[in-house]
Amino acid sequence: MSLPRIVSLLPSSTEIVCALGFRGGLVGRSHECDYPTGLSDLPICTEPKIKIGGTSAEIDRQVKSILEQALSVYRVHADKLKNLRPDLVVTQSQCEVCAVSLKDVEKVVCEFLESRPRLVSLEPNSLEDVFKDFSRVANALDVVKRGEDLIESSRERMEDIAKKTANLAERPSVACIEWIEPLMGAGNWMPTLVEMAGAKNLVGRAGEHSPWMKWEELLALDPETIVVLPCGFSLEKAWQELSVLVSKKEWKDLRAVRAGRVFVTDGHHYFNRPGPRLVESLEILAEIFHPGIFNFGHEGRGWRRYAASG
Numbered sequence: 001m002s003l004p005r006i007v008s009l010l011p012s013s014t015e016i017v018c019a020l021g022f023r024g025g026l027v028g029r030s031h032e033c034d035y036p037t038g039l040s041d042l043p044i045c046t047e048p049k050i051k052i053g054g055t056s057a058e059i060d061r062q063v064k065s066i067l068e069q070a071l072s073v074y075r076v077h078a079d080k081l082k083n084l085r086p087d088l089v090v091t092q093s094q095c096e097v098c099a100v101s102l103k104d105v106e107k108v109v110c111e112f113l114e115s116r117p118r119l120v121s122l123e124p125n126s127l128e129d130v131f132k133d134f135s136r137v138a139n140a141l142d143v144v145k146r147g148e149d150l151i152e153s154s155r156e157r158m159e160d161i162a163k164k165t166a167n168l169a170e171r172p173s174v175a176c177i178e179w180i181e182p183l184m185g186a187g188n189w190m191p192t193l194v195e196m197a198g199a200k201n202l203v204g205r206a207g208e209h210s211p212w213m214k215w216e217e218l219l220a221l222d223p224e225t226i227v228v229l230p231c232g233f234s235l236e237k238a239w240q241e242l243s244v245l246v247s248k249k250e251w252k253d254l255r256a257v258r259a260g261r262v263f264v265t266d267g268h269h270y271f272n273r274p275g276p277r278l279v280e281s282l283e284i285l286a287e288i289f290h291p292g293i294f295n296f297g298h299e300g301r302g303w304r305r306y307a308a309s310g
Contacts, residue, residue, distance in 0.1 A: 004087040004141065005117075008033060009046055009076070012275035013090040013122060016137045019276045020146045028084045032232075035269065035277075045080050056230060056241055057181040086117040088140055092124075124274040126207035127189040131155070133274070150276065157279045158196060161286050164293060165198030172289055174199040175223040175256075178231055178267070181244050183213040186229065189274060197285035199225065219250055226256040227288065228306075229267030235304065238264050242306060252308065262306040263288050270302060 003025035008014040014033040017026060023036065030046045033039055081089070120140045122133040131151045138147025165171075174194050176186035185203030187210040194201040202221050204211055228245075230238050242264055245251055256262050265271065270281040283296040284303050299305075 005085060006141075007045055007081060007084055007086040007089045007117075009089065009091045010122070011035065012124075012273045013092070013120075013133075013137065014039070015273070015275035015277060016134055016150075017090065017141075019150055020134075020138055020141060020143055022141055022143075027086060028080065043080050043084060045077050045084070047075050047077070055181065056179055056233075056244070088118050088120065090120045090122065090137060090140075092122045122274075125188055125209075127192045127278070129207075130189060130274045130278060134276075154276060154279050158282050161282055161294070162196040165196065165286065165290065168198050168290065172199050172224040172261070173202050173221075174225045174227060174289070175203045175218060175221055176201070176227045176229060176271075177203075177245075178210045178229060178272070180228070180230055180241050183215060183218065185211050185213050186271070187211060189278065190271065193271075193278070193282050193285055197282055197289050199285070199289045215248065215250075219254070222255050224255055224259065225261045225263070225289065226254070227263050227265060227285070229265045229271040231272040232268050233266075234268050235264065235266040235302070238267060239304065257308060260305065260307055263303050264306055265303040266301075 003022060005027045006017055006022060006025045007028035008017055008026060009030045011030065011032045011034065014026065014029055015035060017023070018036050023038075026039070026042055028045045029039055029042045031044050031048065033042070118140060120136055122136065124130045124133050131154070134150050134154075135144075135147045138144055138150070176190050176194065178184045178186040178190075187204035187206070187208045189206070190210075191201040191204050191206040202223050203213065228238055228242060230241060233241065251257055265284060270277055270284060280296075280298065280302070283294070284298045286294040287296055287298060288303060
């Protein structure tokens, strides 16, 4: 039996499709789909309308300018989708800043695609929603059992960590920073991961969108640990952007800075990507918060410790 022709329009769904065993069915991808390796030859079906290489402040200004005009941040290449003749298109309706919007994809499917593919839209607001999305994609591919197995194996790995941290006496207070300028905390699934990793989450609520913050709020919270995980930024890019926070005169007075407990991470490939690698995201947090208990080998690749000396 031939595999269905699949176009995935966001990185997390591409990882889900591959984890379910349908790597060979992918015929198109988004401009950000870069994992697993070997996807570079697939046709790219989306592109951003902004310059993504700028600072967090520059990107924020561009995005807000586009949204104020009631326009989409991303462009869907209808001609490419038409030529690919997909049987299944996977997109999302969780965040119009993170990936192409559902309405744009629906318009292309209805107006331009003669193949009338099945459209699956993911909306992961919480960790449980991420698992539901595993099932949603598995059901669309008619591999329900594989979806159940993927969920079970993910839960088992995560619960193993949560059990080890459940009764720890020391649970550091943590502020996760999802955007640097302007400042944004981390919501959705992040508060749940922080608690499972053995810490006390201070910013954002599970299942709710990430909240904007004022610098004064972070100062007032004065967390014991700060984890920087800007959406869409690699470890190297996030490290460069940290200078925005370091330049603030009160930065050095924060408890986390004084204690050497500021950590910069690869938010793009882990924390901001609601797919199978949220398990590795939890591992990263666990070894950051409790290095005496956990060592999964992510340091240097998934995260780095910031020191005031540089």
